[in-house]
Amino acid sequence: MLRTHTCGDLSKQHIGERVTLCGWVQSVRDHGGVIFINLRDRYGETQIVCDPRRDQESHREAERVRKEWVVRASGVVEARPPESLNPNMATGEIEIACDKLETLSVAQTPPLEIDDSKVANEEIRLRYRYLDLRRPSMQRNLTIRHRVAQAVRQYLSDRGFLEIETPLFVRSTPEGARDFVVPSRLYPGRFYALPQSPQLYKQLLMVAGVDRYFQLAPCFRDEDQRADRQPVHTQIDLEMSFVDEADVFEVVEGIVATAFKAGSGIEVATGFPRMSYQEAIDRYGLDKPDTRFGMELIDYTDLVADCGFSIFSKAVANGGQVKGLNIKGGATMPRREIDELGEFVKIYKAKGLAWMRVTDDGLESSIAKFFTEQELTAIRERAQAEPSDLLVFVADTPKVVATSLGWLRNHLARKLDLIPDDVYNFIWITDFPMFDWNEEENRWEPMHHMFTMPKQEDMQFLASDPGRVKGRLYDLVLNGMELGSGSIRINRPDIQAEVMNVIGMDRAEAERRFGFLLKAFDFGAPPHGGFALGLDRLVAQIAQAESMRDVIAFPYASGVSLVDGSPAEIDEQQLRELRIRVVGTEGDQK
C-alpha cells in the first residue's frame, strides 16, 4: 500500500505515530510560512501541515500543489494546539506534521467545485460525474446504497431466499411500458428486449420449485423522463411459493426495516397500516396517499346535488362528484395564489377550482349567492370550517375530482409547509381493482399485470362485471411515494384463461406471447406471490437524497448518458451485420 492510513482514520490515539496518507487536495491554505493542506479521500479529510522549519523540500512542493491534485504525505501525527482544534472536523484534534510530500498526479482546474455547499447543475454534474461523486455527500449516498443492498441480501438469504439471476435478453411483450430492444446478429430481423422486470422468469422459478427467490434486478423501461424514474433502475425483486398476502407483507416489511436500519440507523416499526384502494381514493384522491398530514378530501356531493350552482348540480346529475379541501388558515391567501391553484388543478383535467373564504360572518365567495343559507351552513359543517379557512371545490367525474384534489393536496402541503420532517409513513394499499377501463381502446386492461389472482369472492363477476373484480394485489407506499408493488399470482390455467378473456386476449395471442409461462403452469404450479421494491427510491428515502439520481452512480438524463454520450450511432459495418438500415431520424420522418 502507498498509505498506512486513510484520511478518516486518525485521531488522538495515533499521536506520535509516523503515517503516510494518500488523497486529493481539498484545499491549500498558504500562510507565507506554514502551509495547510486538507487531504480528502472516501473516508474523510485530514489536515497536513507543511512547515518550512521542519522540511524545506516538502514545503516547496506544498507551494506548488493545487486543488484536486493527488498527493501522498508522510509525517508524524501530532495533537493540534488547543486554540487550533477544529470541532467541525472528524479528525479535527490532530494533524500531520509533514516531512515528505509527493505529487502522484496533477489535476486541471475542475469544471465544477468539489464542495457540498456549491452544487453545480445537473447537466454538468452528470457529464463530470466522476468529479461530482468525489463530494462527501455523494460518497455517503454510494455507501448507504451499498450497505442497504448488503443488508437486504443478508436478510433474505437468512430467510431461505435464493438469489438467482434471470436473463437480460428476453422476449418483447407489448404489455406495460415500451421495451428497450436489442437486435440479434445471428438471427437477423429478430430482437431481444431488455426486461422491464423479471416477472415471468421468477414465476417460472416457482414452478421449478425454488420456493423462495430474490434478485437485485436491473429493470429497463423506455419511458419519458420523470424526477422519480430512470430508464434503468434496480428492483429488489422477490417471489415466494405457498404464501398469502400476509406472508409477503411480513417479508417486505422486514426488508424495509432492515434497509433503513442498515442505511441510516433509523428504526422502522413494522406492521404497516393497510388501506384499501377505494379508501385511499376517497380520502386522499390518490392510490399513493401521503398520510404525513391531514387536509383530507371532503365529499359534498350529496349536499349540493340540488343546489342552485349549476356547475355543482350538473356535475352530480351527470354521475360526477363535488369534493374539496379545507385549507386551514388559507383565507388570507391572495386572489392571485388562489387562481394559481385553479391553474394547478387544470393540469389534471379539472375545469376549475371553486372557492369560499370562511369569515366570522359566514362564507365569502363569488359563488355563495347560488346557495341557500341552509346549504352554506351544511357545507361549513361538513368541512368543519372555522373563520380564516379557505374551502376549495372541484366538481367533475370521480376520477378527475380525485386526481386533481389529490395532487392539489400534496402541492399545498409542500407550499404551506405542512409536512413534518423525519416521519416515515408506510402504508399498504390493498384491494385494487383487477382491471382498468381503457377509454381509447374501449377495452379492459389489467391494473397490474394479467397474472394477478382475482379475489376469491369476486371470481364470479369476471365475465359479467369485470370492473367490480378486485385483485390480490398490493402496493407499498411511503410518504406518498410508491415504493413497490406485488401480487398473489394466478397458478391455475382455468382462471388464467378467464382473465385473458376479460382483456380480450385470445388463446393464440396468449400462446404466442406467454406460451412458455402458460405451458409451465400445466406442469404443477404452486400457489405463489411476490413483490418488487424500487431500490433506487428506497435508498433515496433512506439517504434523504434530493433526487433518486443522487443515489445512482451514473444516472441517465432524458435517456442519455452524459458520461459516455450514449445512445450513439454505430458503425455502418455493425448495422450491416445486424441487417439494420436507419431509414430516417426524427427530423425527416413523416
Add this chain to the structure above:
RNA sequence: GGAGGCGUGGUGUAGUGGUUAACAUGCCUGCCUGUCACGCAGGAGAUCGCGGGUUCGACUCCCGUCGCUUCCGCCA
C-alpha cells in the same frame, strides 16, 4: 405527442430597451507562520445557448430552434 420553467465569465447567481454587463466562488500573481469557507492586494476570464424579427438601439421584447428541467400523456 403536449404544457410550464431555466439557459449571462470555469461554477453558482444578479440584472436593466441605452450599463464599463454586477456579485460570490473558482483560477493566476504577489504578500502573510496556526489556518480550516484563512486573510489582504492585484489580475485574467462573458461576442448574455443558437438563428431570425421588432427597434435609432436587444443580454432585455417577439418568433423559431437547441439543450437541461418539472409536469400531463405514457409508466410500477
